[in-house]
Amino acid sequence: DIQMTQSPSTLSASVGDRVTITCQASQSISSWLAWYQQRPGKAPKLLIYKASSLESGVPSRFSGSGSGTEFTLTISSLQPDDFATYFCQQYDSYSLTFGGGTKVQIK
Amino acid sequence: EVQLVESGGGLVQPGGSLRLSCAASGFTFSTYWMSWVRQAPGKGLEWVASIKEDGSGRFYVDPVKGRFTISRDNAEDSLYLQMNSLRAEDTAVYYCVRQAGWRSYFDYWGQGALVTVSS
Numbered sequence: 039d040i041q042m043t044q045s046p047s048t049l050s051a052s053v054g055d056r057v058t059i060t061c062q063a064s065q066s067i068s069s070w071l072a073w074y075q076q077r078p079g080k081a082p083k084l085l086i087y088k089a090s091s092l093e094s095g096v097p098s099r100f101s102g103s104g105s106g107t108e109f110t111l112t113i114s115s116l117q118p119d120d121f122a123t124y125f126c127q128q129y130d131s132y133s134l135t136f137g138g139g140t141k142v143q144i145k
Numbered sequence: 146e147v148q149l150v151e152s153g154g155g156l157v158q159p160g161g162s163l164r165l166s167c168a169a170s171g172f173t174f175s176t177y178w179m180s181w182v183r184q185a186p187g188k189g190l191e192w193v194a195s196i197k198e199d200g201s202g203r204f205y206v207d208p209v210k211g212r213f214t215i216s217r218d219n220a221e222d223s224l225y226l227q228m229n230s231l232r233a234e235d236t237a238v239y240y241c242v243r244q245a246g247w248r249s250y251f252d253y254w255g256q257g258a259l260v261t262v263s264s
Contacts, residue, residue: 039207070248072250072251074190074251081240081254081255081256081257082190082240082251082254083254084250084251084252084253087245087250087252093252125189125190127190127250127251129248129249129250130248131248132195132204132247132248133192133204133206134180134192134195134248135192136189136190136191136192137189138189139189139190
């Protein structure tokens with residue numbers, strides 16, 4: 039199975055900060071990567087697919103980049119609604135796998 | 146509006162069985178791959194199983210192979226997960242999710258159903 043490693047596991051930031059989360063795949067997955075946001079007690083929500091494509095309705099402050107084994111999710115200016123946990127997911131293999139998550143908390 | 150509503154969760158003893166259901170609406174159910182994804186308390190996400198649009202193809206994560214069965218009824222717009230020989234490590238919130246295609250990302254999620262395996 040393809041292993042997905044996210045860093046950091048926890049991130050403390052303030053409203054207005056630029057935030058970057060990294061996801062590393064154990065082997066090349068081309069651009070077959072998605073990012074999700076999960077608020078406490080809620081289901082995950084799709085943000086980005088195919089590494090850099092923004093899902094409809096998602097604010098433009100969210101962006102994704104990368105290919106192969108290294109990927110990043112960037113929030114250009116952190117908003118109060120963005121304090122949540124973020125997960126990456128690869129879909130290069132039929133055995134779909136997620137990263138361990140990055141919790142973005144208030145500094 | 147796409148809606149996925151799970152039911153059937155609850156408390157079950159180790160070794161027991163449970164069947165989860167998911168009622169889908171707001172899209173043409175029979176044209177999408179569907180999956181179950183679970184999340185143990187305080188932990189990350191784990192894909193559990195996927196089923197092809199017509200039910201002819203099914204895939205499972207290794208820890209549930211031989212114990213769980215994913216199925217669907219396209220006439221009823223419903224997805225199911227039959228869980229047998231349950232273990233404590235199967236305790237989790239189980240999400241019904243729509244896949245954007247085969248080997249793809251998950252574009253819509255249900256609210257989740259809690260399954261607790263404990264004596």
